[in-house]
Amino acid sequence: xxxxxxxxxxxxxxxxxxxxxxxxxxxxxxxxxxxxxxxxxxxxxxxxxxxxxxxxxxxxxxxxxxxxxxxxxxxxxxxxxxxxxxxxxxxxxxxxxxxxxxxxxxxxxxxxxxxxxxxxxxxxxxxxxxxxxxxxxxxxxxxxxxxxxxxxxxxxxxxxxxxxxxxxxxxxxxxxxxxxxxxxxxxxxxxxxxxxxxxxxxxxxxxxxxxxxxxxxxxxxxxxxxxxxxxxxxxxxxxxxxxxxxxxxxxxxxxxxxxxxxxxxxxxxxxxxxxxxxxxxxxxxxxxxxxxxxxxxxxxxxxxxxxxxxxxxxxxxxxxxxxxxxxxxxx
Amino acid sequence: xxxxxxxxxxxxxxxxxxxxxxxxxxxxxxxxxxxxxxxxxxxxxxxxxxxxxxxxxxxxxxxxxxxxxxxxxxxxxxxxxxxxxxxxxxxxxxxxxxxxxxxxxxxxxxxxxxxxxxxxxxxxxxxxxxxxxxxxxxxxxxxxxxxxxxxxxxxxxxxxxxxxxxxxxxxxxxxxxxxxxxxxxxxxxxxxxxxxxxxxxxxxxxxxxxxxxxxxxxxxxxxxxxxxxxxxxxxxxxxxxxxxxxxxxxxxxxxxxxxxxxxxxxxxxxxxxxxxxxxxxxxxxxxxxxxxxxxxxxxxxxxxxxx
Numbered sequence: 166x167x168x169x170x171x172x173x174x175x176x177x178x179x180x181x182x183x184x185x186x187x188x189x190x191x192x193x194x195x196x197x198x199x200x201x202x203x204x205x206x207x208x209x210x211x212x213x214x215x216x217x218x219x220x221x222x223x224x225x226x227x228x229x230x231x232x233x234x235x236x237x238x239x240x241x242x243x244x245x246x247x248x249x250x251x252x253x254x255x256x257x258x259x260x261x262x263x264x265x266x267x268x269x270x271x272x273x274x275x276x277x278x279x280x281x282x283x284x285x286x287x288x289x290x291x292x293x294x295x296x297x298x299x300x301x302x303x304x305x306x307x308x309x310x311x312x313x314x315x316x317x318x319x320x321x322x323x324x325x326x327x328x329x330x331x332x333x334x335x336x337x338x339x340x341x342x343x344x345x346x347x348x349x350x351x352x353x354x355x356x357x358x359x360x361x362x363x364x365x366x367x368x369x370x371x372x373x374x375x376x377x378x379x380x381x382x383x384x385x386x387x388x389x390x391x392x393x394x395x396x397x398x399x400x401x402x403x404x405x406x407x408x409x410x411x412x413x414x415x416x417x418x419x420x421x422x423x424x425x426x427x428x429x430x431x432x433x434x435x436x437x438x439x440x441x442x443x444x445x446x447x448x449x450x451x452x453x454x455x456x457x458x459x460x461x462x463x464x465x466x467x468x469x470x471x472x473x474x475x476x477x478x479x480x481x482x483x484x485x486x487x488x489x490x491x492x493x494x495x496x
Numbered sequence: 497x498x499x500x501x502x503x504x505x506x507x508x509x510x511x512x513x514x515x516x517x518x519x520x521x522x523x524x525x526x527x528x529x530x531x532x533x534x535x536x537x538x539x540x541x542x543x544x545x546x547x548x549x550x551x552x553x554x555x556x557x558x559x560x561x562x563x564x565x566x567x568x569x570x571x572x573x574x575x576x577x578x579x580x581x582x583x584x585x586x587x588x589x590x591x592x593x594x595x596x597x598x599x600x601x602x603x604x605x606x607x608x609x610x611x612x613x614x615x616x617x618x619x620x621x622x623x624x625x626x627x628x629x630x631x632x633x634x635x636x637x638x639x640x641x642x643x644x645x646x647x648x649x650x651x652x653x654x655x656x657x658x659x660x661x662x663x664x665x666x667x668x669x670x671x672x673x674x675x676x677x678x679x680x681x682x683x684x685x686x687x688x689x690x691x692x693x694x695x696x697x698x699x700x701x702x703x704x705x706x707x708x709x710x711x712x713x714x715x716x717x718x719x720x721x722x723x724x725x726x727x728x729x730x731x732x733x734x735x736x737x738x739x740x741x742x743x744x745x746x747x748x749x750x751x752x753x754x755x756x757x758x759x760x761x762x763x764x765x766x767x768x769x770x771x772x773x774x775x776x777x778x779x780x781x782x783x784x785x786x787x788x789x790x791x792x793x794x795x796x797x798x799x800x801x802x803x
Contacts, residue, residue: 198697198698199694199697202697203622203623206623206702206703207623207624207625209702209703209704210618210623210624210703211624213614213615213617213618213623213624213703213707214614214615214618214619214624214627214630216607216610216611216614216615217611217612217614217615217671217674217678218615218630220611220667220670220671220674221634221637221671221674221675223653223671224650224653224667224668224671224672225637225646225671225672225675226633226637227649227653228646228649228650228653229637229646229649231646231649231652231653232645232646232648232649235648235649288538288539288542291535291538291539292539294535296532296535296536296539298536298539302539302542302543304789305543305546305547306542306543306546307785307789307792307793307796308546308547308550308782308785309546310792310796311728311781311782311784311785311792312550312732312777312778312781312782313731313732313733313734313751313777313778314732314734315732315734315735315751315754315755316732316734316751316754316755316774316777316778317549318755319754319755319757319758319770319774320549320550320553320770320771320774321549322758322765323553323556323765323767323770323771324549324552324553324568326565326568329565329566329567329568330568331552331556331568331569332568333568334567334568334569334570335568335569338569365545365546365549368542369546370796373793373796373797374796374797377797426643426644428643428644428735429734429735432734432735432755433734433755433758436759447643447644447645450644450645451644451647454647454648455647455648455739455742463648466648467645467648470644470645470646471645473644473645474645
């Protein structure tokens with residue numbers, strides 16, 4: 166296939182060479198000479214596309230198919246895979262620890278959002294007032310975004326140490342928490358910690374995205390509303406939010422999708438502790454792939470992966486649908 | 497006479513109105529000043545909450561081991577020491593981890609600069625057959641979110657190809673990001689005028705020279721963005737390098753090295769090494785961010801609107 170296109174490109178090259186010398190400057194032949202050039206260069210163009218496309222095929226597409234195949238087998242990496250049909254999916258259906266992980270994933274996703282979206286909106290409204298130090302605050306809020314969340318998981322693990330830890334050391338004198346509060350020791354507080362660290366990591370990014378959106382809203386609209394006697398709450402709810410809704414939608418869906426995929430923070434901060442109660446979808450199935458406790462149950466892990474992919478895909482399709490309908494409306 | 501009276505009355509009235517306006521303005525200004533103070537307090541508190549975890553970890557990394565675990569609320573070290581860094585670097589393996597991280601970052605950026613821009617270019621100029629199909633399949637994969645799910649298959653394929661090492665980490669990290677970067681570059685190239693390339697074509701240039709001599713230099717703005725994104729993603733990456741180095745500590749990157757210290761089974765975390773190692777990751781990228789803010793911000797807005 167590659168060979169034939171090379172031959173074709175050589176033949177095409179000869180033709181375009183003669184045509185080019187005869188009528189290169191004539192306007193009518195431009196389209197023709199472009200398509201000839203394209204044909205002559207097609208072999209090279211394929212070489213241009215090859216590296217990215219091949220790597221994508223080998224390390225994104227092929228693994229997908231392989232994972233789906235494995236989900237129908239029993240496989241421990243030593244003995245050849247044995248076809249077992251849907252039995253992995255059936256076991257997963259009744260695996261309460263798995264569904265607990267799914268529930269945790271949703272709690273983290275929507276709990277984080279419930280704090281983050283209002284907070285980011287509020288900060289963006291404040292920053293949108295053209296303050297002298299606005300740029301400084303924007304920069305500071307952005308910092309967590311450039312830092313590895315996996316490393317921050319480990320750092321927060323240190324900061325949250327129950328005895329003589331930094332966060333307890335700061336909070337217990339004010340009387341907010343007990344001096345030896347074990348944040349990661351029980352499910353509710355461990356989930357709360359994951360949510361708050363997640364908010365710490367991403368509220369700034371959302372604030373900046375909202376701010377970018379708000380800066381495209383014309384000042385004249387606010388001016389007109391002010392003359393009509395609208396207060397700041399009315400201007401926020403009747404002007405800012407509606408005009409911001411395209412960005413709002415994108416931010417909401419992106420945060421949901423990113424939290425559904427979350428792995429790094431949970432793995433490095435709680436690692437499922439206590440006793441697997443804070444596992445999320447991907448840390449849980451990761452355990453069946455690489456964990457020491459479950460051993461290598463690649464077939465079962467793959468079935469869980471397909472479940473997870475379906476859940477993420479459903480939410481992603483909703484996102485796609487919403488962003489498409491937005492594009493359609495504005496055109 | 498009535499006219500002058502009216503004039504006087506009018507002037508009085510005007511004075512009263514002006515005084516009233518001045519008072520209203522003064523009050524408004526005072527209210528605004530109070531409002532400003534309140535805004536700055538809120539923004540300042542959030543800024544403090546943002547930097548405090550980083551500052552505490554930063555200063556703790558300069559504390560002697562025995563001070564790290566006591567008196568958590570104390571920010572500054574009683575006694576400054578570089579001992580944690582020395583031990584992490586010389587005995588903790590972080591010199592090796594640092595080299596590995598550099599290898600991954602440089603490898604990924606090089607591949608990304610070349611391959612993503614090449615594919616983005618030929619897609620934008622519609623030079624390959626089935627260009628739209630390629631773009632659609634690649635775009636579709638973004639919405640599956642199978643990152644963790646396909647870790648094991650990817651490892652197996654890398655093993656089959658004999659690249660279950662840092663070279664594999666480079667190739668796989670790149671293959672995960674090339675889709676978005678290709679799309680960003682494609683969108684940018686379509687905004688570039690094709691006339692220059694046409695001229696080169698008439699002069700007998702092949703596709704390689706049209707790309708390398710003409711299009712590539714013009715892509716600089718978008719390539720700055722994708723390179724920053726590539727750096728950020730590969731320097732901070734955890735999952736893939738972690739899986740690829742499970743059986744080979746020598747190949748750990750900095751991030752994996754820090755996590756390995758936290759994940760000890762007996763719970764005897766070496767916080768001195770953890771904190772020093774974490775700073776080796778955090779400080780360089782924060783410094784880079786301080787200098788290249790604009791580009792990081794652009795990467796965020798372009799990346800998220802597209803992605």
